[in-house]
Amino acid sequence: MPYTYDYPHPAVTVDIVIFTIEDDDLKILLIQRGNEPFKGKWALPGGFVEIDESLRRAAWRELKEETGVNAAFLEQFGAFGHPDRDPRERIITIAYYALIPAERLEIKADSDAQDARLFSMNDLPELATDHPKILRRALERVQEKIDDPVIALQLVPAEFTLTELQRVHERILGISLDKRNFRKKMLALDLVESTGGKRRDGRHRPASLYRAKDPADVPYR
Amino acid sequence: MPYTYDYPHPAVTVDIVIFTIEDDDLKILLIQRGNEPFKGKWALPGGFVEIDESLRRAAWRELKEETGVNAAFLEQFGAFGHPDRDPRERIITIAYYALIPAERLEIKADSDAQDARLFSMNDLPELATDHPKILRRALERVQEKIDDPVIALQLVPAEFTLTELQRVHERILGISLDKRNFRKKMLALDLVESTGGKRRDGRHRPASLYRAKDPADVPYR
DNA sequence: GCAAAAGTGTTTGAGGTACACCCATGC
């Protein structure tokens, strides 16, 4: 028991809401806890902040441990620290969200997880402690930021169709958008350019492929 | 040394950026540290989170200790935890900002402060540790939120003139606004109403006084 | 040929921006 203090100290964790789009659906990564407390319950991936590690670095480390991803859009959105959110001790968590295209995820159940997988935002299991609240706030934050068009670009492969990009907006906002208005606006922003290629998938007209015009808009790809 | 843990734990504080308008100027409250580290330097008011106290409650407690105010607009905007931001030990701080009319502030130098007073955002002293960064982020957050008209209402007395309200917008954004457009928009929003009263101050036409139409917009008054 | 998604323009309304002069008061 080597670590002693004059006053009680809380533990500090980072938790990460990892959003992705899979099967035309907005999903998040959850892990099933393998140990008490909340054993068997699903929870946001996360873990303790090391004593000599910045908050952001801790978030990156956890993200990599759970998904293999070492480059992604990652942003802090809040701190949650109600005294009884964990039965072991006082734990304050700093919450981040990440936006990652599904094909880049290599989901791994980390050390104290029984299982890890994506869940649709429309079909979530019961979550541990205050994770429903954290998740709700994460979604609100992404919805507020979706007007910044680089957000949707994070959730789409390097080459994508405009319809795919539109679907990302629709799934995040939970509403449907007008195709003509969406395309007009997106092209006017001048952030994407045609690759010249087309994608054939099914018995209908092929879709033109686009990419982000400025690679800095999707730095982690 | 009664508090021992298996792993090292950081300390957690709350720091508060208290914005106000005084002398037609955007100001913040700073305290001059009375003890090491950073003795003599100016810093944001704040303090340690008690072990059984929520983050928000800690922020309220500190706010009251420094200003006597027990009701105000108070919002969390970020967590800052670079490992070497404090030389004593690892300290992670949860940052809040508050918006309070100057006349409600009763500034008190708390226990370990030599002094406490308002500083113009245009004339700040050198600040301790990462407080410049925290302050910058607080201002950015308020600027982002000023489009929500209830923000400016927090910084104005219960009765105010439209010019005063316009000045709040101007000082936060750091730009000047068109008087006619500002009034048109503010009145169209239907959030304020005339009290019928007028304020005479100086050798010019008296200004009509207004109040927030819905008291819930300024719940802390 | 038909089902299915891709692709394409115009009109309308709301809201933001630019802009200049008269009014009520104190001295």
Place this chain on the structure above:
DNA sequence: GCATGGGTGTACCTCAAACACTTTTGC
């Protein structure tokens, strides 16, 4: 009477929203 801030209206422009048909492909 003059300096000072209070108070008012119109024209223009931009951008968001509504809206329907043709094209290309696979079967």
